[in-house]
Amino acid sequence: MNAPLNWFSQIGSIAKFGLLSAAQRRASVAATVVGIAGVVAVFIGVLSISAGFNRAMTASGSADAAIILRSGADSEMVSGFGREETRIIADTPGIARNAEGPLSSAELFVIINLPKRTTGTDANVPLRGVESAALGVRDQLKITRGRMFNWGRNEVMVGAGAAREFAGLEVGAQLSIGREKWPVVGIFSANGGVAESEIWTDAKVLQSAYNRGDSYQSIYARLASPGAYEAFAAALTANPQLKVKVLRQSEYYANQSQTLTRLITTIGYLVATLMAIGAVFGALNTMYSAVAARTREIATLRALGFGSGAVVVALMLESLVLALIGGALGAGLSYAAFNNFHAATMNWQSFSQVTFAFAVTPALIGQGVAWAVAIGLIGGLFPAIRAARQPIAAALREL
Numbered sequence: 001m002n003a004p005l006n007w008f009s010q011i012g013s014i015a016k017f018g019l020l021s022a023a024q025r026r027a028s029v030a031a032t033v034v035g036i037a038g039v040v041a042v043f044i045g046v047l048s049i050s051a052g053f054n055r056a057m058t059a060s061g062s063a064d065a066a067i068i069l070r071s072g073a074d075s076e077m078v079s080g081f082g083r084e085e086t087r088i089i090a091d092t093p094g095i096a097r098n099a100e101g102p103l104s105s106a107e108l109f110v111i112i113n114l115p116k117r118t119t120g121t122d123a124n125v126p127l128r129g130v131e132s133a134a135l136g137v138r139d140q141l142k143i144t145r146g147r148m149f150n151w152g153r154n155e156v157m158v159g160a161g162a163a164r165e166f167a168g169l170e171v172g173a174q175l176s177i178g179r180e181k182w183p184v185v186g187i188f189s190a191n192g193g194v195a196e197s198e199i200w201t202d203a204k205v206l207q208s209a210y211n212r213g214d215s216y217q218s219i220y221a222r223l224a225s226p227g228a229y230e231a232f233a234a235a236l237t238a239n240p241q242l243k244v245k246v247l248r249q250s251e252y253y254a255n256q257s258q259t260l261t262r263l264i265t266t267i268g269y270l271v272a273t274l275m276a277i278g279a280v281f282g283a284l285n286t287m288y289s290a291v292a293a294r295t296r297e298i299a300t301l302r303a304l305g306f307g308s309g310a311v312v313v314a315l316m317l318e319s320l321v322l323a324l325i326g327g328a329l330g331a332g333l334s335y336a337a338f339n340n341f342h343a344a345t346m347n348w349q350s351f352s353q354v355t356f357a358f359a360v361t362p363a364l365i366g367q368g369v370a371w372a373v374a375i376g377l378i379g380g381l382f383p384a385i386r387a388a389r390q391p392i393a394a395a396l397r398e399l
Contacts, residue, residue, distance in 0.1 A: 102221075136222060150185075
């Protein structure tokens with residue numbers, strides 16, 4: 001019982017003395033802590049873009065909602081339906097209903113150019129024509145300012161994200177679409193989902209403005225239950241009158257987010273790895289300096305019976321503590337700087353802008369701290385082994 005306790009006591013004594021003497025090496029210690037903090041802050045900051053974009057896309061789909069596209073289409077931009085097809089789809093068993101009828105909205109999706117508020121450069125903003133059931137299909141939508149547009153009139157309401165990122169979308173402003181002026185009559189939120197990046201109007205009015213006849217590009221439907229999806233999808237794909245592709249909304253938006261999420265994640269890990277290499281060298285320098293300054297002290301402890309294993313573990317603990325301080329500092333900086341920072345980026349599936357907020361999640365903070373721990377352990381390992389292997393007699397003779 002005493003041997004393990006004595007070994008842990010040795011580790012505690014060596015580590016405590018090393019940490020208390022860190023002030024004498026404050027320049028190198030500060031450089032290591034700041035270097036690790038920089039790695040963690042940049043790593044979390046870059047990946048928070050991916051997490052925020054993915055959150056915006058996944059918030060747009062629910063388990064009991066489906067989107068129907070033309071067979072072979074991977075986005076609304078290349079899909080198309082006639083009025084009769086949308087009627088057949090709306091009458092398919094499995095769709096939820098209310099007093100007005102099936103919760104199925106045949107929709108039109110076009111792109112307009114609007115200037116960004118920050119840069120003034122033009123960007124592709126989605127303009128969506130919807131039917132009255134759209135509010136039932138997307139039950140998370142709430143009007144936060146103004147009112148709903150009137151059906152049959154050239155009026156629009158704007159998602160909160162689009163209103164924040166693009167100029168000329170305030171309530172009371174007017175958009176020039178085609179040859180007409182379209183008043184902005186309301187702002188809506190959608191639980192942070194992709195709908196907040198869009199401008200909405202009556203589908204029939206939009207068809208007229210763009211000479212689309214009686215055509216639509218997609219159908220959004222709310223199902224009677226999440227379990228109704230399989231039978232609903234099977235009924236549509238088996239119908240010889242239709243050539244359709246049926247997806248859960250959550251699956252559709254997850255597919256749309258994959259390209260950008262994968263790109264940002266790859267860049268984040270690449271940048272963090274390059275910075276981590278520099279931080280490891282900084283940690284090595286700090287710990288080698290600590291070992292050099294404490295050569296006689298460590299040799300004296302070993303001469304008094306302190307084990308070489310205890311020396312290695314104690315020095316690695318010291319390095320780990322510095323790394324954790326740097327990791328905590330980096331995580332705090334990234335949260336303060338990036339969390340809920342609003343931006344817009346291109347959705348490469350629809351070639352339109354998606355507004356979203358960066359998300360510094362607990363999982364990202366955990367990954368950042370894990371990187372700091374890895375840097376600390378690698379940076380402390382070799383100096384600790386060197387200290388433990390030094391000949392005691394030679395070390396005692398050093399000044």
